[in-house]
Structures are given as structure tokens and as C-alpha cells.
Amino acid sequence: xxQTNYITSSCIISNHTVYKNGTVLFSEQAATxxxxxxxxxYKTRDINYARYYKMDNLNKLxxxxxxxxxSGGFDKTKYRPEDIGVILSNRNSSLDTxxxxxxxxxxxxxPSLFVYTLPNIVTGEICIRNHFKGEDAFFIxxxxxxxxxxxxxxxxxxxxxxxxxxxxxxxxxxxxxKAALFLIEKVKTGDxxxxxxxxxxxxxxxxxxxxxxxxxxxxxxxxxxxxVAECLSSFERGEAGMADITHLDTVHAGxxxxxxxKMTNVELADKNGMDVGMSRTxxxxxxxxxxxxxxxxxxxxxxxxxxxxxxxxxxxMDKSEDFFIxxxxxxxxxxxxxxxxxxxxxxxxxxANQLGIKDYMTTISTACSSSANAIFYGARLIRNDVVDIVxxxxxxxxxxxxxxxxxxxxxxxxxxxxxxxxxxxxLNLGEGAGYVVLVxxxxxxxxNRPAYCKLSGYNNSNDAYHxxxxxxxxxxxxLAMKGALNKAGLTTSDIDYINLHGTGTxxxxxxxxxxxxxxxxxxxxxxxxxxxxxxxTLGASGGIEAVFSVLAIKHxxxxxxxxxxxxxxxxxxxxxxxxxxxxxxSHVMSNSFGFGGNCSSLxxxxx
Amino acid sequence: MKIYIRSAACISPQKTLHxxxxxxxxxEYNDTRLKAIEPDYSAYLDPKLTRRMSHVIKxxxxxxxxxxRNGEITMPGAVITGTAYGCLEDTVTFLTRMIDxxxxxxxxxxxxxxxxxxxxxxxxxxxxxxxxNNTFVHKGISxxxxxxxxxxxxxxxxxxxxxxxxxxxxxxxxYTILKRLGLxxxxxxxxxxxxxxxxxxxxxxxxxxxxxxxxxxxxxxxAELTGMQNFYKPKGIDDIEARIVAFLKTHNLxxxxxxxxxxxxxxxxxxxxxxxxxxxxxxxxCAIANYKHLxxxxxxxxxxxxxxxxxxxxxxxVPASVLEAGAENIRPKTILIYNHYLxxxxxxxxxxxx
Numbered sequence: 001x002x003q004t005n006y007i008t009s010s011c012i013i014s015n016h017t018v019y020k021n022g023t024v025l026f027s028e029q030a031a032t033x034x035x036x037x038x039x040x041x042y043k044t045r046d047i048n049y050a051r052y053y054k055m056d057n058l059n060k061l062x063x064x065x066x067x068x069x070x071s072g073g074f075d076k077t078k079y080r081p082e083d084i085g086v087i088l089s090n091r092n093s094s095l096d097t098x099x100x101x102x103x104x105x106x107x108x109x110x111p112s113l114f115v116y117t118l119p120n121i122v123t124g125e126i127c128i129r130n131h132f133k134g135e136d137a138f139f140i141x142x143x144x145x146x147x148x149x150x151x152x153x154x155x156x157x158x159x160x161x162x163x164x165x166x167x168x169x170x171x172x173x174x175x176x177x178k179a180a181l182f183l184i185e186k187v188k189t190g191d192x193x194x195x196x197x198x199x200x201x202x203x204x205x206x207x208x209x210x211x212x213x214x215x216x217x218x219x220x221x222x223x224x225x226x227x228v229a230e231c232l233s234s235f236e237r238g239e240a241g242m243a244d245i246t247h248l249d250t251v252h253a254g255x256x257x258x259x260x261x262k263m264t265n266v267e268l269a270d271k272n273g274m275d276v277g278m279s280r281t282x283x284x285x286x287x288x289x290x291x292x293x294x295x296x297x298x299x300x301x302x303x304x305x306x307x308x309x310x311x312x313x314x315x316x317m318d319k320s321e322d323f324f325i326x327x328x329x330x331x332x333x334x335x336x337x338x339x340x341x342x343x344x345x346x347x348x349x350x351x352a353n354q355l356g357i358k359d360y361m362t363t364i365s366t367a368c369s370s371s372a373n374a375i376f377y378g379a380r381l382i383r384n385d386v387v388d389i390v391x392x393x394x395x396x397x398x399x400x401x402x403x404x405x406x407x408x409x410x411x412x413x414x415x416x417x418x419x420x421x422x423x424x425x426x427l428n429l430g431e432g433a434g435y436v437v438l439v440x441x442x443x444x445x446x447x448n449r450p451a452y453c454k455l456s457g458y459n460n461s462n463d464a465y466h467x468x469x470x471x472x473x474x475x476x477x478x479l480a481m482k483g484a485l486n487k488a489g490l491t492t493s494d495i496d497y498i499n500l501h502g503t504g505t506x507x508x509x510x511x512x513x514x515x516x517x518x519x520x521x522x523x524x525x526x527x528x529x530x531x532x533x534x535x536x537t538l539g540a541s542g543g544i545e546a547v548f549s550v551l552a553i554k555h556x557x558x559x560x561x562x563x564x565x566x567x568x569x570x571x572x573x574x575x576x577x578x579x580x581x582x583x584x585x586s587h588v589m590s591n592s593f594g595f596g597g598n599c600s601s602l603x604x605x606x607x
Numbered sequence: 608m609k610i611y612i613r614s615a616a617c618i619s620p621q622k623t624l625h626x627x628x629x630x631x632x633x634x635e636y637n638d639t640r641l642k643a644i645e646p647d648y649s650a651y652l653d654p655k656l657t658r659r660m661s662h663v664i665k666x667x668x669x670x671x672x673x674x675x676r677n678g679e680i681t682m683p684g685a686v687i688t689g690t691a692y693g694c695l696e697d698t699v700t701f702l703t704r705m706i707d708x709x710x711x712x713x714x715x716x717x718x719x720x721x722x723x724x725x726x727x728x729x730x731x732x733x734x735x736x737x738x739x740n741n742t743f744v745h746k747g748i749s750x751x752x753x754x755x756x757x758x759x760x761x762x763x764x765x766x767x768x769x770x771x772x773x774x775x776x777x778x779x780x781x782y783t784i785l786k787r788l789g790l791x792x793x794x795x796x797x798x799x800x801x802x803x804x805x806x807x808x809x810x811x812x813x814x815x816x817x818x819x820x821x822x823x824x825x826x827x828x829x830a831e832l833t834g835m836q837n838f839y840k841p842k843g844i845d846d847i848e849a850r851i852v853a854f855l856k857t858h859n860l861x862x863x864x865x866x867x868x869x870x871x872x873x874x875x876x877x878x879x880x881x882x883x884x885x886x887x888x889x890x891x892x893c894a895i896a897n898y899k900h901l902x903x904x905x906x907x908x909x910x911x912x913x914x915x916x917x918x919x920x921x922x923x924x925v926p927a928s929v930l931e932a933g934a935e936n937i938r939p940k941t942i943l944i945y946n947h948y949l950x951x952x953x954x955x956x957x958x959x960x961x
Contacts, residue, residue: 207763251709251711315744327780327784332787339784340788343744344723345746358839362745366724366741367722384763386755401718404701405701405718408715408718461737461740468719594722595722596722596727597740
């Protein structure tokens with residue numbers, strides 16, 4: 001009969017560190033070699049066990065792990081000796097000692113080495129020490145097989161062959177070694193956990209728990225508003241930012257609607273005290289990043305390590321277009337100033353200099369998922385202790401290059417776009433910037449007001465289907481959303497709102513919808529595409545929509561999907577069409593998918 | 608945790624794609640623009656696909672495939688690229704047509720392939736690799752950013768066999784513009800005597816280099832990536848020295864433990880002044896090698912240096928063509944790569960025997 005079994009103790013020895021039940025018990029990084037380290041561990045045990053000195057390295061490792069595993073609490077007198085078993089495994093059997101033994105053969109074979117040329121001596125040494133007499137076995141496998149161990153040991157316990165069992169992995173070859181032992185019992189004690197494949201794997205992997213990353217500030221500029229307050233107010237009024245082209249000098253003006261930021265370059269430059277000759281992308285980036293940092297108002301920020309991770313897709317293309325008009329007629333012509341900041345990285349560098357950020361900066365460009373990737377790369381920089389704070393997001397200004405590029409692909413709607421509508425015809429391009437200020441837990445605790453929420457999940461997967469089109473199955477989107485849920489430790493029913501990528505092209509909405517259906521069917525959370533307000537802001541969209549997602553949690557909002565009329569025939573769900581306030585929103589998923597199959601999803605969660 | 612360089616591959620203005628002969632007979636150029644020597648890509652790529660691919664895409668994807676082949680890995684756990692300029696050729700093509708044809712009747716191909724993530728995307732597409740895929744585009748630390756991403760993925764246990772590369776191409780337009788910006792020497796000479804020119808300006812280059820990172824020990828591993836660090840706008844040479852010493856110290860090393868320093872000297876007097884000062888201070892007891900006379904200066908050239916360091920460690924031999932000071936017969940166990948880009952972005956990478 002299948003019963004519930006528990007892991008009542010665990011011990012990991014690797015990287016010159018001993019872990020008991022997940023916490024470090026002993027570490028000796030100065031130890032020069034493996035035997036030296038093992039002897040140092042032995043000395044901490046404060047016992048005198050003469051047999052230890054006779055053992056080979058593999059046996060010392062396994063025996064020490066078992067000593068630590070059974071120490072502090074395990075009462076073996078509860079069991080009969082024949083009720084306690086030892087089931088171990090490793091990759092290289094006793095190869096480490098086999099090789100030493102072979103070397104010794106030339107000078108007269110060493111009997112003390114010979115006796116350790118069998119892996120099961122490890123289980124033997126543990127049984128001798130503890131007088132265990134239950135079933136013991138030693139399996140050889142390429143890698144630790146949690147599935148096999150849980151099934152095999154589970155069966156021994158369920159069938160009452162054993163009442164308790166020590167199981168796990170003891171591997172040692174030269175400088176590489178690892179022991180991971182588990183004590184499995186039928187009775188739950190203290191902080192025992194369920195004996196499942198997942199738990200065993202998690203303990204075996206022994207990863208440092210990653211610290212949480214919080215959102216302390218937000219900043220945004222789009223066609224629907226020049227800052228957070230204006231954007232929220234446009235959402236409430238249901239006012240989209242699309243209109244005729246006014247800033248771009250293009251033949252498409254008056255024919256293709258776009259979502260331009262309403263401020264001119266002169267106004268943006270004035271507001272930021274910048275030279276008007278800067279790329280518009282830089283000006284938009286600086287505006288939103290400044291708002292985010294001001295909003296975060298981090299105390300004593302000068303004492304902390306700050307990074308800037310920004311994204312864009314075409315760098316200073318708006319200026320390069322001016323340069324090229326003269327350059328292609330004569331290569332000695334064209335103002336160099338206009339092409340000097342062509343690189344994507346230049347946008348980031350100029351803004352970082354303005355913000356006084358120098359500890360870390362980089363730029364990401366993965367087409368339309370760029371700034372979603374920037375945000376979670378920023379979070380990982382904090383989790384890996386590279387910096388304490390990261391301003392992360394992205395910016396893109398409208399350019400003739402992208403407008404014409406998308407136009408050649410015939411995916412621009414001549415009317416205002418209708419994401420997730422049966423009769424959608426394409427996207428409207430937009431421009432803007434959106435940034436969040438990510439902080440470590442330590443910084444979060446110093447804030448003068450509560451952080452907005454945390455970034456709980458993220459994932460980047462590739463559709464690997466086509467350079468520009470999404471696969472009909474929405475493979476990349478599906479993997480991105482699923483991976484983000486896994487990372488956050490959430491299930492689909494936890495998600496209260498999805499901010500869709502929802503460009504309004506037939507292809508994207510179909511692929512994304514299919515992926516949403518695969519993952520969420522039949523219980524769909526409210527969802528909408530805020531691109532029906534902002535247009536598709538390309539490299540900025542992930543950042544802008546992250547800001548909207550954070551605000552959705554903070555204010556309990558669900559944004560409407562404008563102009564939606566007819567549900568797509570493929571699906572049984574449709575986007576939310578009304579602006580909703582006062583909702584209970586704990587977890588928001590934000591999708592960003594791009595050319596090159598780059599698909600990313602972020603999940604923001606209430607603290 | 609240790610991070611190993613399981614394999615590496617490089618396409619550059621030198622014959623670097625097949626590594627049985629590491630830079631022993633360097634190719635000489637008498638020009639200020641070094642072009643990559645391209646292999647017969649049909650060995651790596653479907654000719655139907657390459658027909659439409661631009662120079663940088665072919666270089667990048669071809670190098671990535673060779674790197675996987677060298678590492679005997681068919682499916683990487685992540686693909687991460689660094690490129691400062693992205694797909695310049697396609698960008699310029701589309702931009703030029705757009706202006707010439709007054710925004711009418713434009714073919715989409717150049718636009719489609721102009722996005723900076725095209726190389727990483729094409730690798731994913733060819734391998735049907737759904738894993739983590741990212742592209743960094745930050746000037747002279749694009750490759751270093753990609754490398755840090757790879758290191759973090761391994762640290763987090765998120766992926767193994769992380770394919771990391773740096774790619775940049777030089778086009779006629781970018782060469783002309785960078786020349787007008789004063790980056791290159793006014794009079795061409797032999798690249799092999801680049802460091803004797805005693806003048807300002809460098810030579811332009813291009814290339815692609817990929818490495819496969821893993822946290823698993825293996826007999827095929829080339830080297831260990833012991834550490835890396837970037838810093839921005841140091842306050843002066845003292846600050847640079849202090850940062851290098853501090854960086855080594857975080858890895859329990861001092862300059863005495865470094866057997867070879869690979870510097871980013873590029874033949875420009877102004878650019879090289881810092882390296883020359885260090886050669887008289889903290890690097891004064893070290894063998895020193897350079898590499899930009901072989902591949903030219905470009906923002907992701909540090910990927911070339913990284914590829915070179917991994918191979919030097921594996922071969923146990925420093926090619927005479929790169930050695931500036933010190934004995935030829937040393938077998939470096941620990942190599943420090945120190946490069947700076949326009950004196951703004953400085954990068955340190957430590958490569959050692961595994």
C-alpha cells in the first residue's frame with residue numbers, strides 16, 4: 001500500500017562545504033585538497049573512530065555524510081536493526097580507488113586499497129558503524145536519478161521491507177565530489193518534508209535561495225501621457241494615443257496612424273536640460289528613467305551600487321536617417337554628430353551619465369521583447385549580488401526606418417488597431433519609454449514607503465519557428481508564460497490579470513491566444529492589450545507594460561482593450577473592454593514577444 | 608562553482624576557424640581595414656539559408672555551429688550574443704533603399720534581418736532551440752555583458768552548455784564613417800608592425816567568436832573562466848591598477864600568479880598609453896601579449912582575445928605572433944585579459960587551466 005514517507009534529515013557535502021537540512025554547517029575553503037577537507041570535517045565531529053583513517057576517500061565522504069545526516073535527533077533505537085536500510089548511488093563507482101590500486105600493483109598490490117575497489121563498501125561502512133542490518137544496495141547511474149531513488153526506496157518502505165532508509169548519492173573522482181544523503185522515515189518529525197521526487201531534486205541541487213527583487217519606482221512616457229499620472233488618467237477616460245503623424249517627416253503622414261508622444265524634441269530636451277540634437281530615443285528614455293528614480297526616492301542611494309539596464313531596437317536611427325540622406329549622395333558629407341550616437345548602447349550611456357549611474361550598465365536588443373528582458377536581467381543582477389538597485393526598462397522613438405520596415409511586412413493597420421478582435425488588421429506603431437526601479441530586499445526595507453510589488457517570475461524562451469512570424473501553436477509564448485509561472489511558484493489560477501503582447505496583427509494574436517488557451521483553458525483571467533492605447537512601442541513595450549502591470553497591482557486596476565468588438569472564432573475567451581478599479585489583484589502576467597522568436601513573460605506579485 | 612570553457616570557435620581576419628594551428632603564420636595586411644576570412648559555409652549551413660544571410664549573420668551562425676561541433680554538443684542550454692553594431696549591412700541596405708526610393712516599394716528582407724538579435728535568433732531557428740536567448744548591444748562591453756549573463760545562468764542553475772558569442776561586422780559605410788571620426792590611421796602599414804607605428808589611429812577589424820560555457824568538468828574542456836569584471840570611466844591609471852589588483856584578489860590571486868597578460872593595445876598612441884604604463888608597473892614581471900594587430904579593432908574584439916586565451920591555456924603554448932614581452936616557451940596556467948574601449952569601458956577576464 002502506498003503510504004506517505006518523509007525526508008526527516010538531509011546532508012549535502014560539496015564545494016568544501018557541509019550542509020545539514022539546507023543550512024551551512026561547516027565550510028573550509030582554504031583546504032587544499034579533498035582528503036584535507038574531509039579530514040577537517042572529521043575533526044569537527046569530535047569522535048574517535050579508528051576505522052575512518054583506513055577508509056578511501058569515497059568511503060570517508062559517504063561515512064561523514066551519514067554521520068552528519070544521523071546526528072542530532074535520529075533515535076535508531078526506535079527501529080530494529082533489520083528495519084533500517086542504506087540505498088546509495090553514484091556515477092563512477094569506486095573508480096577513484098580502482099585507479100590508485102592499479103598504480104600500486106606495480107610495486108606490489110596494496111591490500112588496503114583493494115578492499116575499497118567496490119562501491120558498496122560505502123553502504124557497508126555506514127552499516128558497520130550504526131549496526132544497521134536492513135536492505136542495502138549501491139546503484140550506478142550517469143546522474144543522480146531522483147525518480148528512481150524515490151520509487152525504489154518508497155517501495156521498500158511501503159512494502160514494510162524497511163521502516164527507515166538512508167538514501168542518496170556519494171560520488172568522488174579526483175578533485176570532483178559530492179555527497180547528498182537523505183534520511184527517509186514514515187513518521188513526520190519537526191521540519192520534515194514529503195519524500196517526493198521534486199523535493200529530493202531540490203535538496204540535491206542545493207541552490208542558494210534567490211533573494212526577492214522588489215519594484216520601488218516606476219516611470220513612463222507614451223502617446224497617452226507624459227508620465228504615470230497622465231497615462232492612468234487616459235486609461236480611465238479610455239483615450240488612446242493614436243493620431244496622424246506629426247513629428248516624423250515621411251510620405252506615410254496622413255495615411256498611417258501612429259501613437260506619437262505628444263512632446264516635441266525641443267520640449268523633451270528643455271524638460272531634461274539636454275541638447276536638442278540628441279536622439280529622440282535618448283530624450284524619451286531619460287524622461288521616464290528620471291521619473292522612475294524620483295518615484296523610488298531611495299534613501300542614501302549614493303552609498304549603494306546602482307545599475308542601468310536599458311533596451312531599444314534601433315538606437316539613434318532617427319538621427320542616422322538625417323545623416324544618411326547626405327551621406328549616400330557623397331560619402332564625405334553628412335554631419336558626423338548625427339551618426340555618432342547611432343549605436344543602441346549610446347542611448348543607455350548618455351542616460352546613465354545623466355542619472356549618475358556608473359556601477360553597471362548594459363543594453364539589450366531582442367526586438368519587441370527587449371525591455372522585458374532588460375527588466376529581468378536587472379533583477380538577476382541583483383539576485384547575483386552584482387548591484388543593489390537597477391533602473392530597468394526600455395525606450396524607442398518612432399523612426400522612418402521602423403515605420404517603413406513594418407509597412408513592407410504589411411502588418412500596419414490603416415485604422416486604429418483592434419487587438420484580439422476577429423477583424424483585426426494589424427498594429428499601429430508607437431513610441432515611448434518605460435522603466436521600473438528594481439531593488440534588493442535590503443534596500444526595500446530602507447524605503448520610506450512600501451514597494452509597489454515584487455518581480456516574482458520571468459522567463460525567456462525562443463519560438464524557433466521563423467525570423468518574423470510566430471508559430472501557429474504559439475510555442476515560444478507558451479514556454480515563456482509557463483516558465484514564468486514555474487519560476488514564481490504559481491499556477492494559472494493565481495494570475496489575476498494578463499497584460500497581453502496583443503499587437504493586433506492576425507499572426508501575433510492568433511499565436512498568443514493559442515498559447516493562452518493551451519495554458520489557461522478553461523479558466524481565463526481578465527486580460528487586455530494596452531497597445532490599443534499606446535500603439536506598439538517596440539523595444540519600449542515591455543518596459544511600458546511592466547509599469548502598467550505594477551500599477552495594476554498597486555491600484556487594483558484592469559485596463560480595457562479598446563475597440564474590441566468580435567471575439568476571435570478560434571477562442572472561447574475575449575479581452576476585457578472596461579476600465580476596472582478596486583479589483584483584488586495579486587499577480588499580473590505581462591507578455592512581450594518579438595522578431596527572432598524572442599518571447600518573454602514577466603510576473604509581478606503583491607507583497 | 609567552477610565555470611569551464613568547453614569549446615570555442617572564431618572567424619576573424621586570421622585563419623582561426625580551424626585551431627590545429629594557433630596563429631603561427633599570421634596573415635599580413637597592408638591596409639587599415641582587416642576583413643574576416645570566411646570559410647566555405649556549406650560545411651555548417653544550408654546553402655539555401657546562407658544565400659539570404661548577410662556577412663555578420665553567416666559569420667555568427669557559422670562560428671556558433673563550429674563551436675558546438677568542437678564541444679560535441681548538439682543543443683545548447685542558452686544562446687547569448689553580444690554585438691555593438693548589429694546587422695549593419697542589412698541596416699544600411701534598407702536605409703539606403705528607403706531614401707533612394709522615397710519610402711515606396713521596399714522589399715522587406717533587409718529590414719527583417721536588420722534587428723540586432725538576428726544572429727542569436729538564426730542560431731535558435733537552425734537548432735530548433737527553444738531555450739533562453741538574449742542579445743546585448745552595449746558598445747565595447749557587448750560581449751562581456753553576454754558573458755556575464757552566461758555566468759549568471761550557470762550560477763543560478765538555469766542552464767548548462769551556454770553558447771556565448773561576440774559578433775561585429777565592418778561594412779564600407781561603417782568603415783568610411785569611423786574613418787571620418789578619426790579612429791583609423793591615416794597611412795596604412797603592415798598590421799604585423801602595428802605597435803611600432805608610433806602614431807595615432809588604429810586599424811579596423813571584424814569577426815565572430817563563440818564559446819560554450821559549462822559548470823561540468825570534462826576532458827574536452829579548454830580552460831576555466833575564473834572570473835570577469837567591467838568598470839566604467841576609471842579615474843586614472845592608479846584607479847585602474849587598484850581595480851585590477853582588487854579583481855585578482857577576489858579570486859585569491861595576485862599579479863605574481865598571472866603568467867600572461869593579453870592587452871587590448873591597438874596601435875593608437877593615445878589608446879595604448881595606459882597599457883604601456885601598466886607594463887612598467889603592475890604588469891612589469893609578466894609576459895605580455897597583444898591581439899588587435901591580428902583581428903583589428905572592433906567593439907566585440909575581446910571575444911577574439913577570450914577565444915585566444917582559452918586556446919593558449921589548452922595548448923600550453925603562446926604563439927610568437929602575439930607575444931610582446933617575455934619568454935616564448937612559457938606554459939601559461941593563468942591568463943588575464945585586460946581590454947578597454949575608448950578608455951570608457953574596461954574589462955577584465957581571467958582564464959586558467961582546468
